[in-house]
Amino acid sequence: MKTGTIKGGIALGIERVGTAIEDLPVPSKLIIPLKQHQGAACKAKVKKGQEVKIGDVLGEGGEDTAPIHAPVSGKVVEIVKRFPDLKGGYIPAVGIESDGKEEWAVEAVDKDPLSFSKDQILQAIQNNGIVDYGIDAVPLAAKFNFAQMKGVTTLIVNGVDVEPGVGVCLRLLAEKRQEIAGGIKIIKKILGVNTVYLVVENISLQAQGTIEGAIRGVAEVAVVPPKYPIGLAKFLVKAVTGKEVPSPNGVPEDVGVCVVGLETVVNVWECLRTNRPPVDKIVTVFGAVNTPKNLRVRIGTPLKDVLSHCGVSGEIGKVVVGGPMMGLAQYTLDIPVTKEIDAIFVQRESDLAVISDQKCINCGWCVKVCPMRLLPHIIASYCEVGMFNEAEAYNLSYCVECGCCAYVCPAKIPLVHWIKFGKSQIKREEQ
Amino acid sequence: MKDKGFVVSVGPHIQSKNSVTHVIYGFVIALLPVIAAGIYFFKMKAVEIVVTAVVSAILFDALFQKMICKKVDLMSGHALLMGLLFAAIMPISVPWWAVAVGVFVGLLVGEYVYGGFGNNPFHPVLVGWAVLKLSYPSYLSMASSVLGVLKLEGISAIVEDYSYFSEAYGVGDWSTLGGKLKLLIKVLLGWKPGAWGDYLFGCVGCICALAILVGAVFLFIKRYINWYAPIGFLGTVLLFSLIFYNGDRQYLYPFILIQIFSGSTLLAAFFFVTDFVTTPFTPLGMFIFGAMAGLVTMLGRLWGKWVDPVWFAILVANAFTPLIDRFTRPKPFGRVKSSV
Numbered sequence: 001m002k003t004g005t006i007k008g009g010i011a012l013g014i015e016r017v018g019t020a021i022e023d024l025p026v027p028s029k030l031i032i033p034l035k036q037h038q039g040a041a042c043k044a045k046v047k048k049g050q051e052v053k054i055g056d057v058l059g060e061g062g063e064d065t066a067p068i069h070a071p072v073s074g075k076v077v078e079i080v081k082r083f084p085d086l087k088g089g090y091i092p093a094v095g096i097e098s099d100g101k102e103e104w105a106v107e108a109v110d111k112d113p114l115s116f117s118k119d120q121i122l123q124a125i126q127n128n129g130i131v132d133y134g135i136d137a138v139p140l141a142a143k144f145n146f147a148q149m150k151g152v153t154t155l156i157v158n159g160v161d162v163e164p165g166v167g168v169c170l171r172l173l174a175e176k177r178q179e180i181a182g183g184i185k186i187i188k189k190i191l192g193v194n195t196v197y198l199v200v201e202n203i204s205l206q207a208q209g210t211i212e213g214a215i216r217g218v219a220e221v222a223v224v225p226p227k228y229p230i231g232l233a234k235f236l237v238k239a240v241t242g243k244e245v246p247s248p249n250g251v252p253e254d255v256g257v258c259v260v261g262l263e264t265v266v267n268v269w270e271c272l273r274t275n276r277p278p279v280d281k282i283v284t285v286f287g288a289v290n291t292p293k294n295l296r297v298r299i300g301t302p303l304k305d306v307l308s309h310c311g312v313s314g315e316i317g318k319v320v321v322g323g324p325m326m327g328l329a330q331y332t333l334d335i336p337v338t339k340e341i342d343a344i345f346v347q348r349e350s351d352l353a354v355i356s357d358q359k360c361i362n363c364g365w366c367v368k369v370c371p372m373r374l375l376p377h378i379i380a381s382y383c384e385v386g387m388f389n390e391a392e393a394y395n396l397s398y399c400v401e402c403g404c405c406a407y408v409c410p411a412k413i414p415l416v417h418w419i420k421f422g423k424s425q426i427k428r429e430e431q
Numbered sequence: 432m433k434d435k436g437f438v439v440s441v442g443p444h445i446q447s448k449n450s451v452t453h454v455i456y457g458f459v460i461a462l463l464p465v466i467a468a469g470i471y472f473f474k475m476k477a478v479e480i481v482v483t484a485v486v487s488a489i490l491f492d493a494l495f496q497k498m499i500c501k502k503v504d505l506m507s508g509h510a511l512l513m514g515l516l517f518a519a520i521m522p523i524s525v526p527w528w529a530v531a532v533g534v535f536v537g538l539l540v541g542e543y544v545y546g547g548f549g550n551n552p553f554h555p556v557l558v559g560w561a562v563l564k565l566s567y568p569s570y571l572s573m574a575s576s577v578l579g580v581l582k583l584e585g586i587s588a589i590v591e592d593y594s595y596f597s598e599a600y601g602v603g604d605w606s607t608l609g610g611k612l613k614l615l616i617k618v619l620l621g622w623k624p625g626a627w628g629d630y631l632f633g634c635v636g637c638i639c640a641l642a643i644l645v646g647a648v649f650l651f652i653k654r655y656i657n658w659y660a661p662i663g664f665l666g667t668v669l670l671f672s673l674i675f676y677n678g679d680r681q682y683l684y685p686f687i688l689i690q691i692f693s694g695s696t697l698l699a700a701f702f703f704v705t706d707f708v709t710t711p712f713t714p715l716g717m718f719i720f721g722a723m724a725g726l727v728t729m730l731g732r733l734w735g736k737w738v739d740p741v742w743f744a745i746l747v748a749n750a751f752t753p754l755i756d757r758f759t760r761p762k763p764f765g766r767v768k769s770s771v
Binding site: 332358372409 | 432434435437440442443444445447449450451453657707708709711712713714717760761762763767
């Protein structure tokens with residue numbers, strides 16, 4: 001067993017939701033955005049009024065986009081050109097009314113995925129629209145091709161939920177051990193690597209022991225402390241291998257490491273075994289809900305169905321997808337669950353974060369917690385007064401926007417806000 | 432449950448509970464035992480200084496906030512903290528009007544000319560102290576404090592006095608381990624050169640080392656201060672007293688005790704060197720800052736004319752803060768040579 005940690009970051013002390021993964025009933029109407037990862041949106045392949053079955057292709061794009069499949073059998077009732085994206089802006093989307101039959105377009109098979117050749121596996125991953133799940137989802141086949149081009153030597157499977165409170169990886173480690181081991185074997189075959197680490201948090205020694213037994217001979221378990229933001233790829237690479245990913249524009253592949261999420265690994269195995277595209281997403285719902293839960297949600301389920309299943313009492317002020325630290329606040333509950341959503345965090349109006357215009361008192365707490373070893377208070381002060389070049393001289397672009405600085409700031413200065421503002425202004429100047 | 436119209440903002444959506452007001456009141460609470468010890472030792476004289484300092488600090492703070500057109504906020508605790516800190520560093524020989532003058536000048540010249548709390552390069556309390564020290568040196572003379580006696584008569588005189596008087600209390604010889612511990616306890620509780628009940632002189636907040644330690648422990652538990660600056664400061668003081676002590680070797684132990692626990696060393700180490708606004712923000716910078724303040728302090732104590740130049744030393748180190756910050760910038764994560 002390997003251990004490692006990073007400098008900076010904070011132990012937030014928010015307990016992860018640890019309930020068993022529960023299936024959410026499929027709602028009668030689903031809306032599926034045609035863009036569920038970074039890059040371009042897919043083009044709709046279905047027409048209004050068309051009958052679809054689970055697994056039918058709804059949208060397809062070019063080489064670098066993952067196709068999107070129908071998550072439910074029923075009728076296409078609308079094709080929306082301008083549907084609100086969870087990252088802001090508009091994207092096309094397909095609305096499907098469920099007929100309740102749950103019919104699949106492809107028959108389930110039970111194959112041994114390890115018998116496939118490398119090209120067959122990559123083709124299957126691409127055709128079934130598997131992405132590396134998470135808020136910055138990327139098509140997995142493209143990611144593996146890039147990793148092969150870069151000649152990676154190490155694979156890191158990320159079993160740490162980045163955001164505090166989220167329990168997706170925690171539950172997968174407890175419930176899907178065989179699938180994890182199988183998925184890792186497949187990815188090892190694609191990338192041709194021998195060094196594999198499965199990174200877990202040291203929150204439960206018993207869980208560590210069982211997972212170590214399940215993946216013996218396949219991967220080595222690496223243990224990291226429960227410290228935010230150690231789950232980000234950059235910091236996992238640092239904690240496990242000791243290498244620093246070059247900043248500001250580097251990726252883990254630059255230092256010969258490929259980082260893949262745990263849910264991705266599970267989905268690769270399941271998809272290859274059954275030859276069916278993954279249509280579910282596991283999300284943690286927590287915050288100001290009656291019962292925080294880990295749910296297996298059909299992709300396309302609007303947030304309001306998810307929230308009403310968990311029960312919300314009182315007025316909610318903020319709905320955040322992704323988690324309390326780096327998550328994206330949404331203004332409407334029409335947004336559906338997509339491949340990008342790991343968690344839904346609900347806040348009451350009385351719990352909202354406050355900001356103030358108080359002067360920075362130079363306490364240095366933000367400097368101490370910054371995992372990128374920046375000087376957030378100086379960068380933010382420069383951005384606040386519009387001196388973006390000076391902010392860049394203090395390495396503005398290195399910031400990963402993890403939010404540790406704004407979390408600890410006693411003066412309640414919205415540091416991340418100023419930093420994002422500065423980045424956007426610099427981008428605008430360059431254009 | 433509503434469907435639309437939720438608050439949208441950038442993350443983080445949660446915050447720590449610590450605010451500037453919390454931190455300020457934390458320092459105020461940590462100062463309470465210090466002030467209480469001062470009142471215990473100096474009775475009404477200390478009460479007079481504390482009340483004058485606090486009342487004048489609150490009044491002048493409100494006045495200056497009004498003058499620079501800020502909202503007058505007396506609940507922030509800032510003025511209260513400034514008053515208490517000012518009272519803590521005043522020797523008891525100072526008259527009440529001088530305290531008010533010091534607070535006035537400290538807040539005006541030390542803080543509000545720069546735009547208020549958060550912008551001042553020098554600690555406002557110490558600026559007020561410096562003005563009093565230069566204007567009314569006789570009131571702020573420390574010649575009759577423990578450090579003053581040390582400077583005038585030497586360590587042997589103090590220790591002989593101690594041995595002579597403490598025999599009456601059954602302390603006896605201090606060369607054994609038990610005797611050394613008793614000496615340490617006596618120093619922690621507020622040591623004076625003469626007999627118990629004899630005259631006692633010192634600053635309101637510096638007389639009882641134990642009270643300062645209690646306050647410091649509170650601040651450490653609350654994580655309002657960290658150890659970098661105090662270690663740098665106390666370490667330098669200790670190092671200098673070890674290396675440059677040139678008296679009788681047998682008196683080294685009481686000499687070090689006096690350097691660290693008597694006078695204003697401890698108060699400076701936990702309440703002034705750890706100040707947020709006027710000190711560096713990187714861990715290494717804080718350490719250098721503390722070491723620099725300790726260096727100037729010991730230069731003054733060992734070879735200078737001043738009895739206790741701690742406050743002066745911190746003002747000097749304050750002046751170096753921007754420079755220290757400049758040279759202790761951490762190397763960002765993943766910086767590669769070509770991108771410099």
